[in-house]
Amino acid sequence: MSFAAPGDFIPLADVAARAIPAGPVLGAEIVGLDLREPLSPDAVSAVRGALLRFKVLFFRDQDISHRDHIRFGRHFGDLEGHPVTTHVEGHPEILSIEAADGLKLTESVLPIARPANKWHTDVTFREAPSMAGILRMRRMPELGGDTIFADTAAIYEDLPPQIKDKIETLEAEHDILQSFGYRVSDEKRAELRRNYPPKAHPIVRTHPETGERHLFVNHVFTTRILGLPDNESAELLKYLTDRVKAPEYQVRFRWSENTIVFWDNRATQHYAVLDYWPHDRLVERVTVKGDKPYRAPLAKRSTAIVADQFVEAAAG
Ligand SMILES: O=C(O)CCC(=O)C(=O)O
Numbered sequence: 001m002s003f004a005a006p007g008d009f010i011p012l013a014d015v016a017a018r019a020i021p022a023g024p025v026l027g028a029e030i031v032g033l034d035l036r037e038p039l040s041p042d043a044v045s046a047v048r049g050a051l052l053r054f055k056v057l058f059f060r061d062q063d064i065s066h067r068d069h070i071r072f073g074r075h076f077g078d079l080e081g082h083p084v085t086t087h088v089e090g091h092p093e094i095l096s097i098e099a100a101d102g103l104k105l106t107e108s109v110l111p112i113a114r115p116a117n118k119w120h121t122d123v124t125f126r127e128a129p130s131m132a133g134i135l136r137m138r139r140m141p142e143l144g145g146d147t148i149f150a151d152t153a154a155i156y157e158d159l160p161p162q163i164k165d166k167i168e169t170l171e172a173e174h175d176i177l178q179s180f181g182y183r184v185s186d187e188k189r190a191e192l193r194r195n196y197p198p199k200a201h202p203i204v205r206t207h208p209e210t211g212e213r214h215l216f217v218n219h220v221f222t223t224r225i226l227g228l229p230d231n232e233s234a235e236l237l238k239y240l241t242d243r244v245k246a247p248e249y250q251v252r253f254r255w256s257e258n259t260i261v262f263w264d265n266r267a268t269q270h271y272a273v274l275d276y277w278p279h280d281r282l283v284e285r286v287t288v289k290g291d292k293p294y295r296a297p298l299a300k301r302s303t304a305i306v307a308d309q310f311v312e313a314a315a316g
């Protein structure tokens with residue numbers, strides 16, 4: 001969906017806030033909200049609507065406390081922690097994600113690089129992967145350390161018809177060990193295996209709120225396509241997971257300290273660019289629980305984009 005002209009400044013319904021689109025495909029900066037305060041029900045609806053429409057939202061200059069961060073997340077659902085990533089002391093709901101331990105991203109370290117530094121949707125190894133991530137920049141390098149987001153509905157939309165037909169009813173397996181398995185002890189790996197057996201999800205995922213269809217496989221967690229011979233599964237999976245690399249589906253966000261980024265984890269993939277080694281970077285994430293992915297048959301698909309009811313027509 002293309003919705004933006006340069007300089008568009010879109011009022012959000014019922015609140016004194018605006019969305020400034022960050023690119024033609026996805027992303028918008030939201031201005032006019034102070035996240036140190038609880039949001040009114042109208043503001044929560046407006047932000048949710050903007051999230052559905054733009055898929056990733058940027059809020060600059062939000063010098064909020066840990067409590068504010070948690071409260072903002074809870075406006076949109078229950079929160080969850082993470083089985084591997086460390087959290088902020090005293091706040092199990094806030095993940096603490098540090099620069100890559102002095103790691104320079106070269107071909108040889110690629111397999112053990114943090115999942116954040118590859119294209120992924122968060123925690124798709126879960127039965128119900130998170131609905132959203134809310135990331136706050138704490139400490140950043142002077143240059144670099146951008147995060148790139150991609151629109152997985154746009155990726156699905158552009159697939160050739162014969163590929164769409166092929167994947168329509170297929171499921172793929174997602175496994176925590178494919179990425180996090182490299183970074184933990186044998187004991188922890190065995191524990192993760194017990195607690196997080198591989199999960200099958202539809203390759204075509206219907207968004208539960210917008211009805212849009214998304215390509216729902218990623219490099220980090222998806223291991224194989226079920227029901228296909230190994231070589232065919234590997235070839236198709238590589239083709240599908242590589243689509244996210246096309247810049248046409250992306251928006252690249254340049255951070256500033258105390259910026260909050262809120263993404264719809266059902267509708268996007270992201271990639272934290274590791275170009276600032278040996279400098280330091282620290283982000284903190286609050287994660288909103290999601291629901292089990294499903295694919296609605298095409299005939300029953302709602303084409304209504306509910307987000308539109310929250311966002312007034314572009315000014316001018
Ligand atoms: O550090 C970033 O910009 C993104 C990290 C990440 O992948 C996440 O928080 O889910």
Ligand SMILES: [Fe+2]
Pocket residue numbers: 115116120121122270
């Ligand atoms: Fe992530």
